[in-house]
Each structure stands twice: as structure tokens, then as C-alpha cells.
Amino acid sequence: MSWFDGFEPICRSDVPLRAHTWYQLGGPARWMLTPRDEGELAAVVDRCRKEGVAWRMLGRGANLLVRDGGFDGAVLRLTGEIFEKIAYDGGSVAVGAGADFPKFVRDAFNHSLVGLEALAGIPGTIGGIVRMNAGGKYGEIRQFVRAVRVLNPKGEILTLPAEQVGFRYRHTDLDGFVVLGAVLELEPGDRDAALRRHREIWNEKYDQQPPVSARSAGCIFKNPPGQSAGRLIDEAGLKGFRMGAAEISRKHANFIVADAGATAQNVLDLIALAKDRVWNRSGVSLELEIEVW
Numbered sequence: 642m643s644w645f646d647g648f649e650p651i652c653r654s655d656v657p658l659r660a661h662t663w664y665q666l667g668g669p670a671r672w673m674l675t676p677r678d679e680g681e682l683a684a685v686v687d688r689c690r691k692e693g694v695a696w697r698m699l700g701r702g703a704n705l706l707v708r709d710g711g712f713d714g715a716v717l718r719l720t721g722e723i724f725e726k727i728a729y730d731g732g733s734v735a736v737g738a739g740a741d742f743p744k745f746v747r748d749a750f751n752h753s754l755v756g757l758e759a760l761a762g763i764p765g766t767i768g769g770i771v772r773m774n775a776g777g778k779y780g781e782i783r784q785f786v787r788a789v790r791v792l793n794p795k796g797e798i799l800t801l802p803a804e805q806v807g808f809r810y811r812h813t814d815l816d817g818f819v820v821l822g823a824v825l826e827l828e829p830g831d832r833d834a835a836l837r838r839h840r841e842i843w844n845e846k847y848d849q850q851p852p853v854s855a856r857s858a859g860c861i862f863k864n865p866p867g868q869s870a871g872r873l874i875d876e877a878g879l880k881g882f883r884m885g886a887a888e889i890s891r892k893h894a895n896f897i898v899a900d901a902g903a904t905a906q907n908v909l910d911l912i913a914l915a916k917d918r919v920w921n922r923s924g925v926s927l928e929l930e931i932e933v934w
């Protein structure tokens with residue numbers, strides 16, 4: 642009998658994760674499960690806990706580096722209509738964790754609900770975006786979140802008001818929780834003006850960062866208080882530095898871009914190098930923003 646007894650229809654083994662991440666790097670997941678509803682998800686997580694199987698939630702894999710050896714555990718994905726639902730009630734919108742964030746932003750504009758243009762150019766699912774309080778220069782998701790529906794570590798499904806989520810810079814208190822969805826509060830406004838602002842912010846990012854189509858995971862490190870990780874790595878002279886086929890971006894030093902033939906280890910080596918050089922030069926200890934599995 643295997644640990645996933647009864648879950649065979651939704652479980653696959655040795656699934657390459659490179660196909661599921663922006664980086665397109667790294668090895669396979671020992672198991673990948675796609676629960677069909679919240680009850681089944683809760684049952685899978687409960688089984689993992691009881692059987693001591695390590696588990697992780699996977700969204701779009703936009704902020705994730707998977708090691709070359711892969712992940713020796715169960716990777717869970719929330720796909721399908723049930724997890725991707727969007728329900729509008731005036732400016733209050735309930736969005737499923739599996740919904741694609743950039744698509745949702747445009748959908749909201751089409752309902753003449755604005756605000757999320759501030760988060761233009763951030764890929765991911767709502768679940769991933771909320772979990773890490775994703776954002777940029779012009780805003781963070783927490784400004785819009787009223788409540789988050791979660792599966793908590795005890796296996797209960799409940800709705801947390803935003804104040805109980807512990808939103809802070811690129812982090813929340815949701816470790817060990819599964820985000821099932823969020824209720825966002827958006828402002829009624831002009832769709833075309835929001836689209837123009839969206840385009841402006843997108844262009845600004847495009848000028849300063851590698852394009853979203855490049856193989857990266859966005860910013861590698863968090864900005865230390867009052868400082869820019871990109872500038873610190875740049876000042877350490879590392880722009881354009883390569884390990885194998887991975888490179889510290891020449892455009893923005895807090896990005897590491899993978900070219901054809903790169904390995905996850907190439908990226909990890911550059912991460913270690915950047916940390917080391919910045920520590921030696923500036924006495925600042927850089928902290929990862931991305932997740933590494």
C-alpha cells in the first residue's frame with residue numbers, strides 16, 4: 642500500500658518541475674497531486690502530515706527555483722474551475738487561489754474595478770501572490786486584501802480577516818497554511834485609465850528589468866531595510882557575471898537569468914557568490930526572496 646492510497650486518480654509520480662516553473666530548471670517532483678475540490682485537498686494534506694510526506698503548494702512557479710535533484714515529496718496544484726473561480730459583488734471580489742493573477746487584473750478592469758494596475762507585470766496565481774504579499778514599487782497585494790480563505794495547519798477551512806494574515810514586506814504568517822482564495826476590495830473606476838497606467842508601469846519595468854519572458858524568478862533577494870539588493874550586487878561589480886549558463890542580469894543585478902543549458906546549481910552558485918561579495922563589501926546579509934525547493 643502506498644501513502645497515496647485512494648488518491649491514485651489525482652496523483653502522478655516523477656513529474657518534471659521544469660515545465661512548471663518560470664526558470665524551467667530543476668528536477669522532478671516525486672509526486673504531483675491535483676485535488677478536485679477543497680475536501681480532497683484537505684484529505685491529501687492530512688495524509689501527507691500523517692505519513693510524514695513533505696508537501697508544497699505550487700502556483701505558477703514564478704518565484705521558485707527547484708534544485709537539480711528535484712523535490713522528494715508531494716507537490717500540490719490547485720487547478721480547475723473550482724479553484725479558479727472569480728465572483729464579483731460590487732467592489733468586493735472573491736478570487737480562487739488558482740486564478741491567474743495577471744488575467745484577473747484585466748478581468749477586474751473589464752468590470753470597471755481598478756487599483757491592481759499598481760501590480761502590473763507580476764506573474765503568479767492569487768494563492769502565490771497573497772502568500773508572499775507580492776508587490777513592487779507602486780503597491781503590494783495587502784492593500785487590496787480584506788480576507789483570506791485558508792486551510793490551516795489543523796486541517797480546518799476558515800476565513801481570516803486581513804489583520805490576522807501577518808502581511809509584511811514579501812511575507813505573511815501563512816507558512817504551513819494553504820491559501821484557498823482571497824476577498825479583495827477594488828475601487829470602481831475608469832477601465833481605460835487603469836489600462837494606460839498598467840501599460841506605463843509595465844513599460845517602466847521592461848526598461849529596468851529583464852522581460853517577464855526571460856527565464857528568471859524575478860528579484861532573487863529581498864531589499865534590505867532602506868537599501869536596494871540590486872544596487873548592492875551591482876556595486877559589488879557582479880553585473881553580467883556568469884556561472885555555467887546562468888548570469889547576473891546586466892539590466893538589473895537582483896535578477897539571475899538562465900540561458901539555454903543552465904542548471905539550478907549554476908543559479909545557486911551565483912546566489913552564494915552575490916551573498917558573499919555583498920557581505921564582504923557592504924556588511925549586508927542578503928536574504929532570499931525566492932523560494933528554493
Ligand code: EPU
Pocket residue numbers: 776777778779846849858859860861862863864869870871872875892893894895930
Ligand atoms: N539599481 C542599481 N543597479 C541595479 C539595480 C538597481 O543601481 O542593478 C538601483 C536603481 O537604479 C534604483 C535602486 O537601485 O536607484 C532600486 O532599484 P529598482 O527601482 O529597480 O527597484 P528594486 O528595489 O530593485 C523593487 C522590487 C521589484 C520590483 C521593483 C519595481 C524587491 C526585492 N524588488 O526592486 O520586485 O519589480 O521594485 O517595482 O522588492 C520581485 O519582487 O520579484 C521584484 C522584482
